[in-house]
Amino acid sequence: MAENIFITEETIEGADDGPLAGRTVAIKDNISTADVRTTCGSAMLEEYVPPYDATVVSRLKEAGATIVGKANMDEFGMGSTTETSAFGSTDNPAAPGRVPGGSSGGSAAAVAAGEADLALGSDTGGSIRCPAAFCGVVGIKPTYGLVSRYGLVAYANSLEQIGPFADSVEDAAALLDVIAGPDERDATTREPEPNGERTSYAEAATGDVDGLSIGVPTELLEGADDGVLETFWDALEGLEDCGAAYHEVSLPSVEHAVEAYYVIAMSEASSNLARFDGVRYGNSGGYDGNWNEVFSAARREGFGDEVKRRILLGTYALSAGYHDKYYKKAQDARAWVKQDFDRVLDEVDVLASPTMPVPPFELGESLDDPLQMYLADANTVPVNLADLPAISVPAGETDGLPVGLQFVGPAFGERRLIEAASALD
Amino acid sequence: MSNDAVSPEEVRHVAELARVDLADGEVDQFTRQFADILEYFETLDEVPEVDRDADLANVMRPDEARDSLDSDEALRNAAETEDGYFKGPNVS
Numbered sequence: 076m077a078e079n080i081f082i083t084e085e086t087i088e089g090a091d092d093g094p095l096a097g098r099t100v101a102i103k104d105n106i107s108t109a110d111v112r113t114t115c116g117s118a119m120l121e122e123y124v125p126p127y128d129a130t131v132v133s134r135l136k137e138a139g140a141t142i143v144g145k146a147n148m149d150e151f152g153m154g155s156t157t158e159t160s161a162f163g164s165t166d167n168p169a170a171p172g173r174v175p176g177g178s179s180g181g182s183a184a185a186v187a188a189g190e191a192d193l194a195l196g197s198d199t200g201g202s203i204r205c206p207a208a209f210c211g212v213v214g215i216k217p218t219y220g221l222v223s224r225y226g227l228v229a230y231a232n233s234l235e236q237i238g239p240f241a242d243s244v245e246d247a248a249a250l251l252d253v254i255a256g257p258d259e260r261d262a263t264t265r266e267p268e269p270n271g272e273r274t275s276y277a278e279a280a281t282g283d284v285d286g287l288s289i290g291v292p293t294e295l296l297e298g299a300d301d302g303v304l305e306t307f308w309d310a311l312e313g314l315e316d317c318g319a320a321y322h323e324v325s326l327p328s329v330e331h332a333v334e335a336y337y338v339i340a341m342s343e344a345s346s347n348l349a350r351f352d353g354v355r356y357g358n359s360g361g362y363d364g365n366w367n368e369v370f371s372a373a374r375r376e377g378f379g380d381e382v383k384r385r386i387l388l389g390t391y392a393l394s395a396g397y398h399d400k401y402y403k404k405a406q407d408a409r410a411w412v413k414q415d416f417d418r419v420l421d422e423v424d425v426l427a428s429p430t431m432p433v434p435p436f437e438l439g440e441s442l443d444d445p446l447q448m449y450l451a452d453a454n455t456v457p458v459n460l461a462d463l464p465a466i467s468v469p470a471g472e473t474d475g476l477p478v479g480l481q482f483v484g485p486a487f488g489e490r491r492l493i494e495a496a497s498a499l500d
Numbered sequence: 501m502s503n504d505a506v507s508p509e510e511v512r513h514v515a516e517l518a519r520v521d522l523a524d525g526e527v528d529q530f531t532r533q534f535a536d537i538l539e540y541f542e543t544l545d546e547v548p549e550v551d552r553d554a555d556l557a558n559v560m561r562p563d564e565a566r567d568s569l570d571s572d573e574a575l576r577n578a579a580e581t582e583d584g585y586f587k588g589p590n591v592s
Binding site: 372401446 | 514515518522530534536537538544546549550559578579580587589590591
């Protein structure tokens with residue numbers, strides 16, 4: 076396959092029947108699959124074979140889905156292009172020569188190329204929505220706590236959620252129906268409705284937006300590419316023709332979201348990735364010396380540049396003398412972002428913005444300047460800081476390149492997002 | 501660049517804390533990149549102090565023994581094992 080979508084191609088059959096019988100699913104390679112290697116796109120885990128399934132994988136199998144492979148990704152989810160993978164970059168099936176976005180680039184590309192009907196990715200700061208936008212498919216980042224993270228190899232556990240990709244909003248919602256809901260193995264999961272009532276997400280894909288009130292945060296339009304903005308406004312006018320109303324709103328806190336996000340994500344990464352020392356699993360390198368020397372050598376060999384950068388910056392941000400300056404301030408910013416979203420979502424039903432401020436980058440264009448890459452996440456990271464649900468849905472094209480529109484809703488308000496997004500299907 | 505930009509010595513120190521060996525070239529590259537990134541992080545100084553009233557509840561389960569991964573499975577990804585244990589490098 077020319078696009079380099081999968082790290083491992085392997086068929087795992089599910090139950091004979093169920094809501095996903097006959098459907099094929101690609102799984103991001105940071106989601107554990109029993110007896111099938113799970114690399115996280117890293118040389119560190121090139122030969123790691125999990126002894127157990129992630130909860131979402133068990134649920135897929137029970138629902139009758141057929142898993143077709145482990146999809147390529149930025150190393151440990153750290154990137155927005157899938158180019159930091161130790162297994163090579165993935166080409167964008169919807170825009171050849173361009174990146175598929177990241178970090179769940181292989182998952183989005185699998186759906187866009189027709190290599191799988193559906194896919195699972197994970198979203199820590201936009202890693203489902205960015206590749207969905209760049210590949211012209213639908214991607215959902217669920218509310219924090221809706222989907223179990225048991226078996227997801229942790230990068231920044233206070234921010235990340237597993238979520239679905241599909242060609243249509245209804246199919247993505249049907250996959251969410253299968254994976255959502257409490258899991259005793261992840262204490263951060265809960266019932267989406269206080270009364271424990273379960274409602275179908277797929278049934279919410281009615282395309283009915285009559286009376287829907289949409290807020291457009293002006294801060295998320297700043298600096299966006301002209302062609303992306305044009306496509307975005309055209310899509311909103313289309314929704315207006317169907318009975319929705321939109322107006323601009325302000326979220327001043329999001330001006331600090333990117334730096335808050337990166338401080339928190341890197342800090343959590345520096346702690347979470349401390350487990351990779353080559354003793355229990357992962358690359359050991361077979362070095363001699365005391366444990367500090369051996370671990371340092373194994374980690375030099377196993378990790379790529381972006382992973383090292385984030386581990387080191389996270390260690391720095393948490394170190395004595397800097398903790399209050401960076402980490403504590405970032406937590407303040409996170410609380411501010413949450414309150415800001417709560418305030419505007421009291422006034423409107425959903426928020427809308429371009430998912431990504433730019434069309435897909437050319438392959439190799441953006442690897443040299445990490446800070447420029449981080450800034451491209453401006454529209455997606457605030458949602459993770461606020462623990463809210465969001466969906467990216469194709470809005471059209473600019474110069475033949477896909478443009479995604481992001482809807483953000485209140486916590487556990489996935490049904491409303493699915494309703495709104497399905498009007499653009 | 502802010503006056504407390506990170507030095508090559510600090511990058512080496514943090515790398516040592518994080519147990520990641522760096523080549524000399526990597527130290528130079530990271531020192532330059534960290535200066536830009538940390539300068540950007542400085543804008544967090546503009547964030548007001550925020551009342552953080554997290555609405556959290558502890559989640560408990562009964563403290564009952566139950567099956568877990570058996571030791572062969574737990575050990576199967578380890579480079580070295582001995583008598584049912586992981587075997588690591590010398591502590592010092």
